[in-house]
Each structure stands twice: as structure tokens, then as C-alpha cells.
Amino acid sequence: MKFNRIIVIVTDSVGAGAAPDAEKFGDKGADTYGHIDANVPLSVPNLRRLGLGRVAHIHAEATDVIGSYGLMQEISAGKDTTSGHWEFMGNPVENPFPTFPDAFPPDLLKAFTEKTGYGYIGNEIASGTEIIERLGPEHFRTGLPIVYTSADSVFQIAAHNDVIPLEELYRICDITRREVCVGPYEVGRIIARPFVGTQGHFVRTGDRRDYSRLPKRKMVFSYLSEAGYAVVGVGKIGDIYAHIGLTESYHTANNHEDMEALRTQLAVHRKDKGLLMANFVDFDSMYGHRRNVKGYADCLEAFDQELGQLLTEIHDDELLVITSDHGNDPTWHGTDHTRERVPLLVYSPALKASVDLGIRQTYADLGMTIMDNFGLTGLEFGTSFLSELR
Known part of the structure; x- marks a missing residue:
């Protein structure tokens, strides 16, 4: 086992450019990070330190990168919270969930x-x-x-x-x-x-x-908790996964409360081994769906400021992963999510090199990496990137 605890932050809806199959979803050309930055140049120094500038279409700035970085693309038949999160944990959604473009029957x-x-x-x-x-x-x-x-x-x-x-x-x-x-x-x-x-x-x-809805496959949370590890959800995590496999869950109202809960968990339960995961929802619910470019930019910058403090509190035996579950380009037509690749930013003070993790072919690479770290098997999807970290 390389790390005692893995901390996953999902920045809800912050995509990094159209996925290869975006045209099927009406999203060819969508780019959440890129289009926000083109309208409101982003000041996100901590995300840049983790490698964001290497994977997102944002303006160039000279930055020493301390994290490893890549992109992930979704194989699920969808572009929503549930399909993205479930795929993270080894359960891609193969058949799209029903939608109602003419309202409910x-x-x-x-x-x-x-x-x-x-x-x-x-x-x-x-x-x-x-x-x-x-x-x-x-x-x-x-x-x-x-x-x-x-x-x-x-x-x-x-x-x-x-x-x-x-x-x-x-x-x-x-x-x-x-x-x-x-x-x-x-x-x-x-x-x-x-x-x-x-x-x-x-x-x-x-x-x-x-x-x-209840998943049809066993996911990472259950494998971890059954093996005796802590699985702690912050924000919407419990609801998204129907509370299956969680050992603790903390409801929050906004991004700031998410960060406070994360920091509290790090400080109070420092000896816990397992997974700590949070979904930061404000990007999506407050600004993406409302097509508020300036508000989205401000929200990213506020998150980045709080991230700076969090980075100082990560220990050598902990691994931080920041990613997103889909896109929601606030410059795009309509108010729907957008089919995009998502950033994969990975950091631990124990890692000495910044590694390009490339384009991961499924979000499930995250779940497989978590399983690999804790010596567990059972997932059908994903390829671990644990051995690529240096």
C-alpha cells in the first residue's frame, strides 16, 4: 500500500475541452475551462501548480508544477453527475438513463x-x-x-x-x-x-x-469498507452513491463547507486509512446551469484560494486527486451539461516528480488506482496509474 489515505475532490462540472464523442451529444467545441478563461482570465495559481495549465486550455503563465496531471474521458452513455461518479468507482453506465424532453407522461x-x-x-x-x-x-x-x-x-x-x-x-x-x-x-x-x-x-x-437509483455493479466504496477501510463522503457524495459502502457521510450546503469538512476530517481523523471524497457542487448548480461566466470564474478562484491552505495540510502518506464528473460550459447553448474530458490532477508531498499521466480512456482509472493502492481486486473497468507516479 503506497498511501494510507486518498482524498478525492470532484469539482462538479469543470470540464477541460470537448470529448472525442462530443458531437453525438451536441457538444462539439464545448470547453468549460477554456471558454471561461477566454472571457475572464483565471487566477488559479494553486491549480496551476498541480498541473492544470498542462491539460486545460487556459492562458499560459510561468509556473513550477508540483503535481502530476492528465485528462480522463468518459465511456458512460451520459454526461451527468451519476454517470460520471459511478464510472469513477468502476460502474460505467452502459444504457442512458431516461430523460423527458416533453416533460413527464x-x-x-x-x-x-x-x-x-x-x-x-x-x-x-x-x-x-x-x-x-x-x-x-x-x-x-x-x-x-x-x-x-x-x-x-x-x-x-x-x-x-x-x-x-x-x-x-x-x-x-x-x-x-x-x-x-x-x-x-x-x-x-x-x-x-x-x-x-x-x-x-x-x-x-x-x-x-x-x-x-441503485447501481447494478459493486463499486469501490463497498470493496474498501468490506476490507475495513474508512470511506467518508462529503457533500453530495452520499446521495450520489445511495450511501452504499460509506462508513461516514457529511452533508454540506456549498463549496466552502465542503472544504471545511475536508480539512476537519484530515485533522481529526488523521490515522484513518481509506478514502475521503467530496463533491464541490457550486460550480455546476450556481453558475454552469445558469450560464454565469463571471460567477463561475469567481467560484473557481475562491476554490483555488482555499485549495492553497489544503495543500499545506496533506501529509506524505496521503494522496490528493482533483477531477470533475462532466463539463458545463457556461458559454454554451442551453443549460445542459457538456460532454467533455476532465482534468486529472494528482499530488502528494511524498512524490518527487511531476508526471504526465496522458489521456485516460475511462474515468474508472481513478477507481482502479484506489483499489490498487489498497491491494484490492474485483473491478471490471479501469487501469491504475499508481505505478506511474514518482
């Missing part, structure tokens, strides 16, 4: 009404912030949850805390996951979208919950 919503005991308003493809503002007054008047989807395979349910209490919203989502969105309607995620405030000032809270 009547029989699905009939089942929703019968199983949950609620009717609904909405049933459309919509921006989450826009739909709660537009339908919020009707939601208050009728007491009915707001139901909507997006280009992703999601069934989203929004409710104001004063109309449908948080725990009741979670109950509705749980029923929808287990009893409504099944068979041909088994979407990737059911998402609880609680909000607060008054008309004209409705705001979504940090109490979002994702209810993922």
Missing part, C-alpha cells in the same frame, strides 16, 4: 399522485430558480409540490418549507424513488429542492437531497 404523474398522496403543479423542463419564482404563489395557494425536470435524467420536487415541511418533502422524494420512478421511468436521480423566502425573493436552501 400522464401515467408517471398519476403514479406520483397515487403513491405520495399529493397532486402537483409544473411538470415542465425548467430552471429551478425560475420555476419556484413563477409557480411559488400557486404553490402557496394550492399546497401542491412543484414538479419539473431538465435535460438530465432527474425528477425534481420543489416545496417551500412553510408549505411542505422539509421532512415531508424528503418523504415524498423517497416514495418517488422507490415506488414511482421505476421500470422505464427509473431516472438517475430524484432531487428534493426546498426553498424559503417570499414572492420575488424565493431562495433555494442548502437542504437539497438527491435520491440516486
Whole structure:
């Protein structure tokens, strides 16, 4: 075993250029990092130190690179959170999750009404912030949850805390996951979208919950936890993996809380052996889907500042990996994710050389590397890059 602990940070949606099959997804030419930097030149010195400038299309700066770097491309039939994360851990999604470009069909919503005991308003493809503002007054008047989807395979349910209490919203989502969105309607995620405030000032809270479908393959988390290692999830990680194989999970509301939780885990549980993984969601939910280039750039720079402190807290027996689960180019048409390669940045103070890890042919190389590090076998997909690190 080379490292006692592996820390994985997923910068949600921060892609590094169109994947070879991007045209199939309508994303030929998409480039999250490149197009942000072309509009708002990025100041991300710590990411550059890890090798970002070697793999992303950002303006050149003289930088001493201390990390190893590469790109990963997805083989899953999708470009969303679930397919990306599951592929990381050895479970590529071979058949795309169902999407609803014409909104949900009547029989699905009939089942929703019968199983949950609620009717609904909405049933459309919509921006989450826009739909709660537009339908919020009707939601208050009728007491009915707001139901909507997006280009992703999601069934989203929004409710104001004063109309449908948080725990009741979670109950509705749980029923929808287990009893409504099944068979041909088994979407990737059911998402609880609680909000607060008054008309004209409705705001979504940090109490979002994702209810993922169950994977059909055993993934890295289970192999690790069954072998006695700690598997700690921060942010959306627990929801994305349906809490399977996790030994601990810490819900957070934003990127800053993600970083604070990571640093706390490093400090308090320094002797733990295993995996510590966090998903930093603000890039995607706050700026990518909203096509806010400046906000996305600011978010990347804020993350980079906090990353600088984290790098000083990584020990020799720990390996840090930073990657992304898909792209979400804020300059692109529409509001959907974009099919892109993603950065692979790897660092430990114990490593003495900066290595070009090349283009990895599947995200599952990350999971296979984790398995290799802890001497475990069982995954069907991926090639470890552990022996390439120096």
C-alpha cells in the first residue's frame, strides 16, 4: 500500500475541452475551462501548480508544477453527475438513463399522485430558480409540490418549507424513488429542492437531497469498507452513491463547507486509512446551469484560494486527486451539461516528480488506482496509474 489515505475532490462540472464523442451529444467545441478563461482570465495559481495549465486550455503563465496531471474521458452513455461518479468507482453506465424532453407522461404523474398522496403543479423542463419564482404563489395557494425536470435524467420536487415541511418533502422524494420512478421511468436521480423566502425573493436552501437509483455493479466504496477501510463522503457524495459502502457521510450546503469538512476530517481523523471524497457542487448548480461566466470564474478562484491552505495540510502518506464528473460550459447553448474530458490532477508531498499521466480512456482509472493502492481486486473497468507516479 503506497498511501494510507486518498482524498478525492470532484469539482462538479469543470470540464477541460470537448470529448472525442462530443458531437453525438451536441457538444462539439464545448470547453468549460477554456471558454471561461477566454472571457475572464483565471487566477488559479494553486491549480496551476498541480498541473492544470498542462491539460486545460487556459492562458499560459510561468509556473513550477508540483503535481502530476492528465485528462480522463468518459465511456458512460451520459454526461451527468451519476454517470460520471459511478464510472469513477468502476460502474460505467452502459444504457442512458431516461430523460423527458416533453416533460413527464400522464401515467408517471398519476403514479406520483397515487403513491405520495399529493397532486402537483409544473411538470415542465425548467430552471429551478425560475420555476419556484413563477409557480411559488400557486404553490402557496394550492399546497401542491412543484414538479419539473431538465435535460438530465432527474425528477425534481420543489416545496417551500412553510408549505411542505422539509421532512415531508424528503418523504415524498423517497416514495418517488422507490415506488414511482421505476421500470422505464427509473431516472438517475430524484432531487428534493426546498426553498424559503417570499414572492420575488424565493431562495433555494442548502437542504437539497438527491435520491440516486441503485447501481447494478459493486463499486469501490463497498470493496474498501468490506476490507475495513474508512470511506467518508462529503457533500453530495452520499446521495450520489445511495450511501452504499460509506462508513461516514457529511452533508454540506456549498463549496466552502465542503472544504471545511475536508480539512476537519484530515485533522481529526488523521490515522484513518481509506478514502475521503467530496463533491464541490457550486460550480455546476450556481453558475454552469445558469450560464454565469463571471460567477463561475469567481467560484473557481475562491476554490483555488482555499485549495492553497489544503495543500499545506496533506501529509506524505496521503494522496490528493482533483477531477470533475462532466463539463458545463457556461458559454454554451442551453443549460445542459457538456460532454467533455476532465482534468486529472494528482499530488502528494511524498512524490518527487511531476508526471504526465496522458489521456485516460475511462474515468474508472481513478477507481482502479484506489483499489490498487489498497491491494484490492474485483473491478471490471479501469487501469491504475499508481505505478506511474514518482
